[in-house]
Amino acid sequence: MGKEKILEEWLDKGNNEYRSAEYLSTMHHPTPDEVICYLCQQSAEKYLKAFIFSKDIIPDKTHDLEYLLGICQEYNAEFSTLSQMTDILKRYGVMPRYPNELMITKEDMKTALVYAKSIQEFVLKIFNKSSQESSENKKQ
Numbered sequence: 001m002g003k004e005k006i007l008e009e010w011l012d013k014g015n016n017e018y019r020s021a022e023y024l025s026t027m028h029h030p031t032p033d034e035v036i037c038y039l040c041q042q043s044a045e046k047y048l049k050a051f052i053f054s055k056d057i058i059p060d061k062t063h064d065l066e067y068l069l070g071i072c073q074e075y076n077a078e079f080s081t082l083s084q085m086t087d088i089l090k091r092y093g094v095m096p097r098y099p100n101e102l103m104i105t106k107e108d109m110k111t112a113l114v115y116a117k118s119i120q121e122f123v124l125k126i127f128n129k130s131s132q133e134s135s136e137n138k139k140q
Helices: 003-024 033-054 065-075 077-092 106-139
Strands: none
Touching (some): 003 033, 033 077, 065 077, 077 106
8 A cells, every 4th residue: 555545544544533523522411521532532643643654654553642742743843832732632542441530521522622623734734735835846
């Protein structure tokens, strides 16, 4: 499978997880807040891994958003603006899947949706920008 196809799969998986979280958030009482937060973390993870993959690196099999963000920052310092978002989302990568004492509120769920969408948009903007620059360089 070619690089472009694999990159597209990373982005599709991230998009599908975000869209699933968004859909679940429209459910009537009770909304599965823990599942929504988990899907938001997963979506952010896929978008960061897509960026890493675009740099010809096979992303580690990890759910550690801070670690992934650190790799992204090595290639683009602007990723540092996502630090607060990944810090919040990271707690939803494992804990909501098991019985625990993590209390997730409606506000947590709404914040997770906003942060996941922001990370998605940030990465897609970088891809669009680099695609435009590549097209311009080909024209010259």
